[in-house]
Amino acid sequence: MKRRDFLKFGATATTATLVSGSVGLLSFSQRASASTISVVLNAVAGDITMVDGTSVRVLTFSQNNAPSFPGPTILAQEGDSVQVTLNNSLDTSVVFALGGTNIRQYVGASSSVTTTFAVPRAGTYLYYDDQNNGVNRVLGLHGALVVMPAGYSNQSFAGAPTFTRQYKWLIGSVDTNWSNQIRGNGASYVSSLNPSSYQPRYFTLNGKSYPQTDNDSKTAPYGLYGQAALIRLLNGGGMINSPHFHGNHVEILSVNQQNFTSNRKKKDVVSMFPMDTRDVLLPFIQPPDAYPPITSQAQEFPMHCHSEMSQTAGGGQYPNGLHVCINLGVAPPSEPTL
């Protein structure tokens, strides 16, 4: 089913099937009534290719049998329920846990389980496998759940500033040694990996490293001046990150589902500890310290993690890591989806 067809379907049916890629704001419309959203998450092992061509084994949630690093985004609105069918083809157990909530579902090796939960209040949530002190999560078993507030299509919560577009930035990191261990010994080796042995060599945003990020409409923010973007940051990886914005400070709207209705900070660095979520507003204003002032000219600025180890691939090759360019004053080549 094509996304556009799905949207028509989802708008009228009481049961909808969620697809990867979900919807961006310009195509997002509130449903008049709550739905039960059905999601199939297959826990699979597979290989993905890093920015320098290196193949790495990951464990991910996927909607088919190919690895999806990160897992598919689940988009719901307040009042919805989500029915998750977990099909675990791995030789080790898997958990679907939703950060910031008590929602947690275990599924044994080579088993399937279906669970249904009412979505929590509007916000950005990391779903992940919480087993083995984070090892399963970091290997790729994580994704985003986005809950839109009931009755709003351009605010992340009632009373939040409005946005024109929204993006999801899910941070990941990859240790090739861990990857090789899983490839050689199977997924069940997760319990033998020592969390403190982690040495990430690749650093990703929505599964991509710079400059791949620049060519991904889901990741690279574009907009004309005044077209604010909501950016939902999540950290599924195994590193303490420090995303830094050039060009515009961002307004901190929500920190781990705590919403700030007033007195919001403006930051050029957004601390992201593992499993953190942050919703920030990138205002798409003219760079405020420019002289002569910018009026409508296009301006391109990087956003990158300032914990600079993350700016490398395979031990070097700066800046091929957690890095993407923001295009101020430019309409997007194609509208983003979450």
Add this chain to the structure above:
Amino acid sequence: MPCSHNINGAGGTCGLNVRVSPTVGGLVSNPDATFIRSPFMGGSATINGNAVKVWGFNDGYGGLQTGPFPSPTIRVRQGQIVHTKIYSPSMPHTIHHHGIEPQQIFDGVGHTSYDILGFYTYQWRPHQAGTYMYHCHTNTVLHSEMGMYGAIIVDPPKGQGWAADNSTQYNVEALWVVDDIDTTWHCLDWDAAVCGGDAGLNNFNPNLFCITGKGQAELDADANLATPKVAIKCSRGQTVLLRHIVAGYVAQRITFDSRLGNVIVLAEDGRVLPQQNNLGSGAVIVGTSAERFDIILRPNTAGTKIPITIEFLNYRCVSGTPSVIGSIKGYVNVT
């Protein structure tokens, strides 16, 4: 610490956008303030008694071998049109004014403007007082680690003596630029692994820590001086503005001794908070790389070497619970 090995990966200028003294339009002929910064790459700093190879920027033209660590502060007033001139005759470098948001061509990022060989002028006009920093943005992962950074202070319209909100007056100002150093990185070349290969630049294991260029041994000695350079010296009842810059790459957990009284955060990242954040006494602030905190202290208890303890957290954090990999104490002497 002598360099015993030199694993660089493939050097070169891959992905860099090197230009020799590029010229751009829009520069004013009479800026309100001008700073000249020339890179050096053969410097040495003493950190906790260890000689460490450092790179950085000198004030003025020349002095291309050695220089200060950290690089000299740039101090301007809100609303001034500022020129920062780089003179980098031998290797490409840039100056990025971190937290300042100028025109793209003055942002100092190679792949969105230029890596500079020769001369270049960055023009900017800070619209908001506060604490910022500047650093080289060429092969940043290495160049910033090597020490190519310094503070930028933007004073409010009332000038020095007034905090970023232009209404809080301070008696004593302290600038703590807090860094973590992995000495094994300090033997690498300018272009280490820029063209691929493994220079270990993902693998950061800081073994030295410093506040504004001083390790623990130097800080301990500094605090004994009549006029310390880093230690804060004040009288009871005075207002202290502490500008804390997280210049290193790992997160810092900053713990204030309760004798220092309430810890009030007035600004972060060059933006005045909508409401001053009074964290109380004995407060803890956690910052990640390149954040800045403008902190107000009004100590009311006399004491010498009252500590502000900074713990450094391993960036590898699979479990989500950070581990401490080092710490350093800065001091406050209250009379």
